[in-house]
Amino acid sequence: MRLSTKVRYGLxxxxxxxxxxxxxxxxxxxxxxxxLSQNYLENIFAEFKKAGIIESVKGAKGGxxxxxxxxxxxxxxxxxxxxxxxxxxxxxxxxxxxxxINKRVYERLDKELxxxxxSISLAQIAVEDIQNISLF
Amino acid sequence: xxxxxxxxYGLEALVYMASCPENTxxxxxxxxxxxxxxxxxxxxxxxxxxxxxxxxSSRGKYGGYHFLIEPKDLTVLRVLECLTGSLEPxxxxxxxxxxxxxxxxxxxxxxKMYDHMKLVLEDVTIQSLADEYRRQL
Numbered sequence: 001m002r003l004s005t006k007v008r009y010g011l012x013x014x015x016x017x018x019x020x021x022x023x024x025x026x027x028x029x030x031x032x033x034x035x036l037s038q039n040y041l042e043n044i045f046a047e048f049k050k051a052g053i054i055e056s057v058k059g060a061k062g063g064x065x066x067x068x069x070x071x072x073x074x075x076x077x078x079x080x081x082x083x084x085x086x087x088x089x090x091x092x093x094x095x096x097x098x099x100x101i102n103k104r105v106y107e108r109l110d111k112e113l114x115x116x117x118x119s120i121s122l123a124q125i126a127v128e129d130i131q132n133i134s135l136f
Numbered sequence: 137x138x139x140x141x142x143x144x145y146g147l148e149a150l151v152y153m154a155s156c157p158e159n160t161x162x163x164x165x166x167x168x169x170x171x172x173x174x175x176x177x178x179x180x181x182x183x184x185x186x187x188x189x190x191x192x193s194s195r196g197k198y199g200g201y202h203f204l205i206e207p208k209d210l211t212v213l214r215v216l217e218c219l220t221g222s223l224e225p226x227x228x229x230x231x232x233x234x235x236x237x238x239x240x241x242x243x244x245x246x247x248k249m250y251d252h253m254k255l256v257l258e259d260v261t262i263q264s265l266a267d268e269y270r271r272q273l
Contacts, residue, residue, distance in 0.1 A: 003225045003246065011242050035236070075245065089138035091148060093172065097155075100268050101147060104260055105212055106139070112256050116249060125241055 009036055010044050010082050011075065011125070017054060018070040018126035026063035044082065051081040070123035076114060078122070086114050143219040145173050146181045147262075150190075150215060154207035154266035155273075161200035181219065188218035207266060213257035223257075224250050 016030045027045065031038040045064055048054045053068035079085065090106035091098040149167050153160075164182055168175040182201065185191045192204045203210065217223060226246045228234040237243060 002227070008226060008242065008246075011245070015241050087138065089140075089144065091144045096272050097152060097171075097269050098148060100265055100272070101144075101151060104265060104268070105147070105257070108260075109253060109256050112252060113249065116252050120245060125245055 004082075004084055006044065006082050007079055007084050009034075009040060010048070010078055012036065013041055013044060014048070014053075014066070014070075014073070014078060014122055015126045017064060017066040018122050020065065022065055022067075024057050024061065024063040024065045029063070047081055047083070053081070070126060071121050073122040075117040075120050075122075075125075079117070086110055086117065088113070139216060139223070140220055142177075142181055142184070143216045145171075145177065146185060146219045147212065147215055149173065149178060149181065150185075150203075150207075150210070150262050151265045151269060153201070153203070154262045155269045161198060162202070163200050167201075184219055185215075188214075190215065190218060207263040208261055210262045211258050212260045212262070212265075213254055215262070216257060223253055225253075 012034050013030055013036065016034055017025060027038055027041050030036070031041050045054060045056075049056060049064075053066065053073060054064050055067050056062070056064050076086070088106050088109050090102040148171055152167065152171055153162055156162075164175055164178050167173070168178045182191065182193075186193065190203070190205055190210065191201050193199070193201050205214070213223075222230060224230055224246075226243070228237065228240075228243055229247055229250055234240065234243075
């Protein structure tokens with residue numbers, strides 16, 4: 001079970017933006033610092049822009065900046081902006097046995113992961129040290 | 137982000153086995169028929185479960201598949217890890233070494249997510265699912 005590249009790179013690029021604390025940073029700088037493809041970043045940033053959490057600034061010193069409060073952005077929010085949902089799956093056959101497994105295993109896992117990823121903000125990841133945050 | 141069908145069908149087959157009366161003899165064919173799973177696919181799944189030390193097969197008059205780990209001690213985590221290889225959400229947790237590890241701020245998040253998944257799946261045993269199934273029959 002793997003997270004999509006889009007979500008992993010999306011989070012990384014937002015961490016980079018959040019660390020600039022609202023200052024403008026160019027996409028090529030993020031791309032080289034984060035070792036990500038600039039094209040790929042442009043696609044991801046278009047979606048973040050559409051979601052209204054970043055804005056692009058034109059001109060010689062142009063680039064992107066975070067305009068939303070990173071305390072208010074959770075990982076679930078980021079996943080949803082990138083059109084990815086937390087869904088570990090489940091058996092498509094519906095009968096008594098599979099309904100029990102779906103409810104006790106897959107749906108529960110979805111719920112718990114959702115709650116966990118909703119509880120972590122971009123600010124916590126980018127600025128604080130998440131190792132020190134107790135989550136359980 | 138999905139747990140594959142191997143994990144899903146394997147889990148289904150094991151819960152079914154655990155819900156049957158003790159000393160039931162299981163062949164891949166009977167389970168496949170009962171659960172409407174492809175026999176070929178179930179063969180692959182059972183071969184992984186055997187390799188993983190979860191089930192065992194024996195020959196002879198009373199032959200067939202049976203549990204090597206008691207269903208009450210067999211967690212869903214153990215089963216899914218055996219059948220999916222690894223449940224890690226990102227490969228840098230165990231599978232691959234990443235050169236950015238020291239400066240990476242997102243790895244701890246995915247690592248904790250993985251710990252969380254393991255806690256949830258460790259909490260459910262095959263027996264508890266089978267018991268619930270039997271109660272509803």
